[in-house]
Amino acid sequence: MTGITYEDFLDLDYEPVASDLVCTFTVQPASDMDMDAAASRVASESSNGTWAELQVDGTITDLSATAFGIDGNTVQVAYPEELFEAGNMPQVLSCIAGNIMGMKAVDRIRLEDCEWPEGLVTSFMGPQFGSAVRNDIFDAGERPITATVPKPKVGLSTDQHVQVGYEAWTGGLDLLKDDENLTDQSFNRFDERLTESLAARDDAQDETGEKKSYLINVTADANTMLERVDRVAEEGCEYVMVDVVTCGWAAVQAVRERCEKHGLAIHAHRAMHAAFDRVPTQGVSMRVIAQISRLCGADQLHTGTADLGKLANEDTVGINEWLYGDLYGTNDVLPMASGGLHPGLVPELVKRVGTNIGVQAGGGVHGHPDGTHAGAKAFRQAVDATVEGTSLEEYAEDHPELKVAIDKWGTETPR
Numbered sequence: 001m002t003g004i005t006y007e008d009f010l011d012l013d014y015e016p017v018a019s020d021l022v023c024t025f026t027v028q029p030a031s032d033m034d035m036d037a038a039a040s041r042v043a044s045e046s047s048n049g050t051w052a053e054l055q056v057d058g059t060i061t062d063l064s065a066t067a068f069g070i071d072g073n074t075v076q077v078a079y080p081e082e083l084f085e086a087g088n089m090p091q092v093l094s095c096i097a098g099n100i101m102g103m104k105a106v107d108r109i110r111l112e113d114c115e116w117p118e119g120l121v122t123s124f125m126g127p128q129f130g131s132a133v134r135n136d137i138f139d140a141g142e143r144p145i146t147a148t149v150p151k152p153k154v155g156l157s158t159d160q161h162v163q164v165g166y167e168a169w170t171g172g173l174d175l176l177k178d179d180e181n182l183t184d185q186s187f188n189r190f191d192e193r194l195t196e197s198l199a200a201r202d203d204a205q206d207e208t209g210e211k212k213s214y215l216i217n218v219t220a221d222a223n224t225m226l227e228r229v230d231r232v233a234e235e236g237c238e239y240v241m242v243d244v245v246t247c248g249w250a251a252v253q254a255v256r257e258r259c260e261k262h263g264l265a266i267h268a269h270r271a272m273h274a275a276f277d278r279v280p281t282q283g284v285s286m287r288v289i290a291q292i293s294r295l296c297g298a299d300q301l302h303t304g305t306a307d308l309g310k311l312a313n314e315d316t317v318g319i320n321e322w323l324y325g326d327l328y329g330t331n332d333v334l335p336m337a338s339g340g341l342h343p344g345l346v347p348e349l350v351k352r353v354g355t356n357i358g359v360q361a362g363g364g365v366h367g368h369p370d371g372t373h374a375g376a377k378a379f380r381q382a383v384d385a386t387v388e389g390t391s392l393e394e395y396a397e398d399h400p401e402l403k404v405a406i407d408k409w410g411t412e413t414p415r
């Protein structure tokens with residue numbers, strides 16, 4: 001490597017080969033650097049280079065990345081596949097989204113998109129079910145599957161939580177979901193909640209004749225998570241929920257492997273994603289976070305509401321298309337729309353993102369003037385009306401729960 005400097009990582013004529021991982025970055029160079037120099041430093045620092053001209057003798061495998069496409073502030077970088085350890089997402093991210101995120105050669109840098117080569121993709125487990133959960137686990141046909149998260153997020157006792165679940169399931173929803181910050185706290189213990197919720201789930205299934213399931217949040221340190229996954233399988237549930245960003249991709253990969261053994265699906269909550277993707281000039285895009293989630297094996301992933309709900313969303317439509325798209329035979333991912341949804345928003349949501357989704361509402365179910373059971377009915381009615389192509393106003397004429405919900409919220413976007 002003697003005499004190699006970071007300028008050697010730029011080749012504007014380079015044409016990537018099929019085995020390269022190609023990443024697209026938005027880069028704002030430091031004030032004393034031009035774009036070519038900044039792009040070379042990105043390719044250098046994220047592969048095998050550093051700031052200094054090295055004086056290291058001997059034969060060393062060349063794992064240099066190449067910055068090759070510069071267009072305004074967009075830079076493409078191609079990485080040779082030998083740079084990466086197969087099936088090791090933390091290692092991949094330590095390259096392509098590691099030191100470069102804080103490097104002084106750039107004022108701002110954002111990883112926008114990746115083109116993943118086949119060898120790297122197939123070294124990961126990918127989703128076990130993906131959108132097939134709609135009919136492998138449920139019998140939802142072409143309609144979106146439906147879920148609710150009890151509110152308040154935390155503070156309900158186990159008995160209260162289970163009662164909310166029972167009312168939601170019997171009101172017509174498919175899934176009860178824990179909130180992202182509910183795990184195993186003193187007021188609502190994991191083991192008790194698991195057992196009692198599944199007993200209520202069984203009752204709700206008997207009463208309604210519909211399949212029901214529970215997204216219990218197993219998020220914890222990796223060892224504890226694996227124990228929780230085993231418990232969930234023993235108790236006869238079909239899913240676990242994981243806060244994939246806060247617990248980290250290594251832990252998600254460990255959970256995915258254990259879920260293979262049990263035939264459990266993974267619901268991925270993305271709490272903290274906005275720390276990486278909300279600033280448009282810095283970080284890692286939600287698109288890339290979604291790609292990582294698919295490779296690591298999430299079956300369902302929150303991707304937002306196409307701007308209809310309470311939270312900022314980045315390109316829900318484009319990300320969902322990527323999650324459904326062909327990826328060397330890897331299963332797809334079912335996008336979950338959530339965050340400030342209520343019955344009145346369902347028709348426009350389906351218009352924007354289609355029916356191959358999950359729809360999830362917390363406040364939009366438990367804030368119904370007549371309570372959770374009526375709220376669940378109203379949310380399911382909104383989904384059924386939308387799928388059969390009937391307007392909510394017309395459907396509400398003989399569905400009083402829906403009528404109360406649309407009288408209360410109309411089509412408002414909550415804050």
Ligand SMILES: O=C(COP(=O)(O)O)[C@H](O)[C@H](O)COP(=O)(O)O
Binds near residue numbers: 310364
């Ligand atoms: O608890 C909720 C929604 O509750 P409510 O329905 O009361 O707003 C989820 O945590 C958000 O969907 C997360 O956001 P996103 O889905 O965008 O990751």
Ligand SMILES: [Mg+2]
Binds near residue numbers: 149153179180
């Ligand atoms: Mg939540």
